[in-house]
Amino acid sequence: MSRKRRSAADEPFIDLRSSMGDVGGGERIVDHRHDWHQLIAVSAGLMTVTTEVGAWTAPPHWAVWVPAQIRHSIRFIAPSRFTALYIRPESTPALPDRCTALAVSPLLAALIGRVAAIGMVDRRDATESALATLIATELRTLSVAPFTLPHPTSEAMRHAVELIADQDANRNGLASDLPSPNLATIARKVGLGLRTLERRFARETGLTIGQWRRHRLLLIGLETLAAGAPVKAAAAAAGYAGPSAFVAAFRQSFGITPGRYFGGE
Structure with a gap:
């Protein structure tokens, strides 16, 4: 499935967007923040996300949830592959308001893969809107992994x-x-x-x-x-x-x- 093309006129209707990356061991993403929530799912390697209040580690099949506006840095301990989902905060209420490490269920992994394949989720499309709803539901119910080291x-x-x-x-x-x-x-x-x-x-x-x-x-x-x-x-x-x-x-x-x-x- 190819990633769909979007125009500036579509931007107000985009509720999720995605990016993917392969990085080497020892690479870092310096301290930064996003206007949107971020879910960073690891499919290979090992990653640690650090903020002022703690650090969260994710091995394969786990992810780190970073709410909007939280300053964080990322360290990749081993050569890693990850997919990041960015979720518009106002479109999806009642999501976790703190960073956490989460186990990625088979359903959530499939949903992440689908969003990565199309690139963005447009709420005007019924099928894509359903993807966003399912992802939000999974995020509200997933078990939290004990990979937190509080600072x-x-x-x-x-x-x-x-x-x-x-x-x-x-x-x-x-x-x-x-x-x-x-x-x-x-x-x-x-x-x-x-x-x-x-x-x-x-x-x-x-x-x-x-x-x-x-x-x-x-x-x-x-x-x-x-x-x-x-x-x-x-x-x-x-x-x-x-x-x-x-x-x-x-x-x-x-x-x-x-x-x-x-x-x-």
């Missing part, structure tokens, strides 16, 4: 997560799985007591420091797999002494073993 909002807590990341990057070997960060040292460096640090971190992110760190490291492991590394290397990158503990933790957090994301099973 703290205050300067002190953002400094704390930088220090946690530095401790993880500089650890010398792994005597045991996920050795604990030195929270007393981190609290002192950000000018807070340990209990105050823990309370503020939980209030700003919705997670304890341990939960946040574990989730961050699991996502690093996912990125390592997307780059083509074996599970053993991904486990080490995620802070686990061996693959079995990493796979078990990954499955507990994400509901599936890590390798299945890239096998399309």
Whole structure:
């Protein structure tokens, strides 16, 4: 099916438009925003969308939803293929008002493919209007994937997560799985007591420091797999002494073993 030609006179009636891309690993789209909502669906590779309040990762058969006017950047961890849908906000009310990662159902994947094939959706066409209605219905009912890493909002807590990341990057070997960060040292460096640090971190992110760190490291492991590394290397990158503990933790957090994301099973 060829993409339909549209003129300037058609623009007020266009409710959805689409674009597709193949990008190399390591490529980035710098911070920007759109007047329309955006759904970025990944069919190959791995992508992370980042805003001021968090980061959302999408492996194959998953997507990231970005509401209109939200500033965001995109990083492609591995060579990736994606399709982006842009949805006119005023034409489709009651869609999610926050960024999220979503599982792409077979129905939504087919709908995305159809819109990509015709290029745009014109509400004057009954069939095309039905496509827009079905897509909106799917977006309101899809399950949210646990690929969100919330960012703290205050300067002190953002400094704390930088220090946690530095401790993880500089650890010398792994005597045991996920050795604990030195929270007393981190609290002192950000000018807070340990209990105050823990309370503020939980209030700003919705997670304890341990939960946040574990989730961050699991996502690093996912990125390592997307780059083509074996599970053993991904486990080490995620802070686990061996693959079995990493796979078990990954499955507990994400509901599936890590390798299945890239096998399309």
